[in-house]
Amino acid sequence: MKRLIFSVIIILATLNAFSADIKLERVEPMFWWAGMKSPSLQLMVYGENISSADVSLEYPGVELVSASKVQNPNYLFVDLKLAEDVLPGKFDIQFKKDGKLVEEYNYELKARKNGSAEREGFNNSDVIYLITPDRFVNGNPNNDQVEGMKEKPNRKDRNGRHGGDLRGIINSLDYLQNLGFTAVWLNPVLENNMTQVSYHGYSITDFYRVDARYGSNEEYVELNRELDKRGMKLIMDMIFNHCGSEHWWMEDLPMADWLNNYPDYKITTHRRTVNQDPHVSEADRDAMTKGWFVPTMPDLNQKNPFVPTYLIQNSIWWVEYAGLEGIRQDTWPYPDKDMMAVWTERVLEEYPNFNIVGEEWSLNPAIVSYWQKGKINTDGYHCSLPCLMDFPLQDAVSRSLSEDEGWETGLVKLYEALANDFLYADPENLVVFPDNHDMSRMYKQLGEDKDLLKMALAYFLTIRGIPQIYYGTEVLMTHEGDEDGDIRAEFPGGWADHKVNAFTGEGLSADQKDMQRYLANIQNWRKNKAVIHYGKLMHFVPEDGVYTFFRYDEDETVMVVLNKNIEDKTLSTKRFEEITKGFSSGKDIISSTEIPDLSEIQVPAKSAMIIELK
Structure with missing residues (x-):
C-alpha cells in the first residue's frame, strides 16, 4: 500500500509539474573548486517542479553535459565538465520555462589552497584522541537549544543531548597537545535533526551542514585551523551506509530506489561475512547489505548511480573545505563494496597522501584484511582503503590482560594476534586502540585495575600501527551501566557545574593525576621516535x-x-x-x-x- 501511495504521489506531481510554479530550494554541493583532478561535477538540484525548467550556463571552462530528470519532478541532477585550466570564479546557473528565467543560482568555483592536493594524512607518527562531541566540553551554552532543532537538551537522560560542542573542543586543544596527542577524531558532527537520541551523530539529516547545536561549518573549519597551528590533524567520521530517518529528503525522495527496502524497511542481518564468503547466496548478501542498520537509519542504495556520486562528492567537498587530514568511515562492510572501492580510488586520486580508516568490526583478521589496499583476494576483489581499525588486536589485549596465564590464554594472545600480520597487505597502517565509543571502556574491561590499564596503554603506544585513545582514558573514566550513553559520559570539567576538572586538576584523585602524567610522558616521548613510528x-x-x-x-x-x-x-x-x-x-x-x-x-x-x- 505504501509503495502504491508513493507511486501515485509521483504521478500526480509529474502531471502537475507543467502547470505549477517552479521554486529552487537547494543545490548540492553548494560550491566547488577549480583545479580538481576529476573534471566531473554533478549537482543535485532540488525545488518544486524544478525538472520542468531548462538549464543553461555560460562560463569559460565549464560545460553543461546534461540535466537528468528522475522519478520525482522536484529534482534535477546537473552534470558539468570542468576544464583542466578553468579559473576560479562565479557564474549563474539559469532555470528557464518557455524561454523565461524563473530561477537562478550563483555558483562559485573556489581557488584551492596551495598544497591542498599534497596534504599529509594521519600516519604512524600520530596518536589520535577520539571525542564524542556532545559529551566532551560545553564551550557555548547558548547553542544547547536551537530553534528548529527537534530534540532539546536533557542532561539527566544518558541518551539525551548534553551540550558539548565545537567551541568546547577548540578551547581544549592546548590540553590535548600537552598530553601528546597529534590528531583528533570526532564522532560525526553533521546535522542530526532527529526527534530523539540524536547526540551520537550517526543519523545524519543534512550531509553538508554541521549540527547547529555543535556550532557551524565555519567553526568546524576554525577547529582545524587551530589544530594546524599546533601541528595536529583532524579526522572526520563519515557514514555512507545510511542517513537519518528524518533527513530532509525523506519527505520527498528523488526516486523510489534512493533507499533499499523502502518504504517497508527490513533490518540488516549484520552477517558481514557475506562479503567474503565464496559460497554465499544472493539472498543472504542482500539481507545484510540492503537491510537498514536500525529503524531510524534508512539504508542508502549505492546501486542507484546518483547515490554514490552524491556521497563521493560530499566527502571530497569536506576534505577540501575543512582541510581534513583523514576520514574514518563508519560501518565499512555494510554499503555496496564495489562502490566503496570506487570511493577510495576517487579520494586518493585527489589526495594521494591522504589516509582513510574503515570500521570492520570483526575479530577475525582474515575478514578485516580483505579490505586493505594491496590485499590479493581469491575472489579478485580489490579496494584502495589504506587503513582499518584493528579490532582483533583490541580484543587480544583485553583478553590477554584479563585471563590467567596458560598455554592458550593470557599474554600469548598478544603474540598470536601479531603472528596473524601476514594476512594484511600493510599491517603498519592499522589503527590500534584500547576502546572506543561503541564498547565498554578498557579500564572497565580490565576490572578497573589501573596498573593493567597502564600496561595496555604502553603496549598500544609502542606496537606497530597508529594509536587511538578514547576521551577520558587519561583520567580513568568508567561507567556503571553498559549502554552507549553510560560509556559516552560527560568529560570531567566540561560543564560549569562539574566538581571534578581534568583540565585544571581540581578534584582529581591521585590515581587520575598519575594516569595523566603516565600517558603524557609516553606520548610526548613517542612524538619524535621514528623507530616507534616506522621501525x-x-x-x-x-x-x-x-x-x-x-x-x-x-x-x-x-x-x-x-x-x-x-x-x-x-x-x-x-x-x-x-x-x-x-x-x-x-x-x-x-x-x-x-x-x-x-x-x-x-x-x-x-x-x-x-x-x-x-
Missing part, C-alpha cells in the same frame, strides 16, 4: 607471564617488556641476543631509570617498561 617489530613468545618485543631500525632499538605478574620479575635477556647483541645498557623512559647492566632486568610487578637500548 620493524620483533617479538618473543611470552614466558612466565612476561612478554617482550622490540622496535628497531638502523639508528635505534627500543625494548618493551610487559610483566603481568603480581610480583617483580628478574628478566634474563640471553634469549634476546639476536637483537640485543652490541647493547649493554638502557634507560626506561616510563620511570626514567637507568639500567647499567642489560644482561638482567628487574621488571616491577604488573607494569610495562619501555627501554631505550644503549
